[in-house]
Amino acid sequence: MRRVSRITVAGVATAALALTASACGSSSSESSNSDSKNLGLALAYDVGGKGDQSFNDAATAGMEKADKEFGYKSNAVEPQDGESDADKVQRLENLAKQGYNPVIGVGFAYAPAVKEVAAKYPKTTFGVVDDEQIKADNVADLVFSEEQASYLAGVAAAKTTKTNVVGFIGGVDVPLIHKFEAGFKQGVADTKKGVTVKSQYLTETAAEGGFSSPDKGEAAAEGQIDDKADVVYAAAGLSGQGVIKAANAHKVWAIGVDSDQYKQDALKAYKDSILTSAMKNVEGAVYDLAKSVKDGKPETGVIRGSLSNGGVSLSNSNPVFADNKDTQAAIEKAVTGIKDGSIKVKTS
Structure with a gap:
């Protein structure tokens, strides 16, 4: 469990994270072959995890939209305190082995792990949010202005x-x-x-x-x-x-x-x-990548959200x-x- 505090609904958030961690902790021995039916997309959260009311929750909203529209049973995995790049590599490998596609690292900290794992699983599409340094045929760099x-x-x-x-x-x-x-x-x-x-x-x-x-x-x-x-x-x-x-x-x-x-x-x-x-619009970027895989035309390369294309904006609520x-x-x-x-x- 991450050592972070919530300013509201702390009990609910903690319970939700515990459930997520237990649900997403499958070992590679439990994983299905990646050539089987696509289970949907998978998110590997950045620090702060689900419940940050910000960056990670926007990615979650994109995942939930894809699940509802495509009938997916997607997966999301929480980060751990003090984890290494090797831990991130293992997490992404497990998700790819289980048959999730795309697999998205939510945050620039995932860039080294995405680069390594994408080379091992060329038939799986990977995404990384907030990094544009990965040059690979099966990686989408989801970045914003x-x-x-x-x-x-x-x-x-x-x-x-x-x-x-x-x-x-x-x-x-x-x-x-x-x-x-x-x-x-x-x-x-x-x-x-x-x-x-x-x-x-x-x-x-x-x-x-x-x-x-x-x-x-x-x-x-x-x-x-x-x-x-x-x-x-x-x-x-x-x-x-x-x-x-x-x-x-x-x-x-x-x-x-x-x-x-x-x-x-x-x-x-x-x-x-x-x-x-x-x-x-992290929500839109995650959803669009999932849809591109569903449609058989996976997005790859640098995909930048800006004011011109609605990728960034200012709220008026x-x-x-x-x-x-x-x-x-x-x-x-x-x-x-x-x-x-x-x-x-x-x-x-």
Whole structure:
């Protein structure tokens, strides 16, 4: 069991994870031949696991949609604390042996394992989310222009702030999260001069809990709010729940990430503090890869979600945000500029 805390429905989430772990722990001796009927797709979760109300849950939604439409009985496997690349390799091999197709590693940490296992199972399609370095005929690199959605989040923050101080909290200090920070800062700067962006990363590595520790996110947000930030944007997976909790406690705004966090059941007690969310359509990417395999034309290579193709976006679920005509006009102008190339969003 991962040593992470949930800020709501902790008992239910823990029980659900325990059931998932027991259901997905089949050994290779129990696996069926990969040439048998396709069982559906399989997800190998990133840190934070199912129940993060963000990245992993978006992948789960894509899996569930495919199951419902195609009659699949898909599988999802939780990560373990302190696991190695060899552990990830074993997990992916077991899923491929059992007859799941596609097999998707949810997160860039799976890239080395996907590369190794895909070479051993050329008839199985593999996917990896948030990495585009694997060049193989049976691998789909599912990546996103996170900086574009983050730019829009920056526009929203700049139009909303009253203190002219906003915050960015990244889960782990890695290039992927630098894209979120870069886009956010640029969106703020292009929208309103004189706004200070305070940035903080929770950890240097994922193993230290940067993506899976709501307490770390809450503490970081408390510090930024104490420094007058009245809008805080977190790109931190499960840790972002702590940021949202802190924002709600201090009556300031939080900006969610990856999923529309205003609509998440586990965050409903705090939803009135969630201004908007910078979303990336992991759900759609997972579903589309499963459908391509079902249709006999598996997607491979780099598949990038952007504003232009709906792969990234900004949510409008909070009526306070959606009904603000001035803010919405600024965001629409930014969307147009990004799509037509007149605004070039930085990635670092």
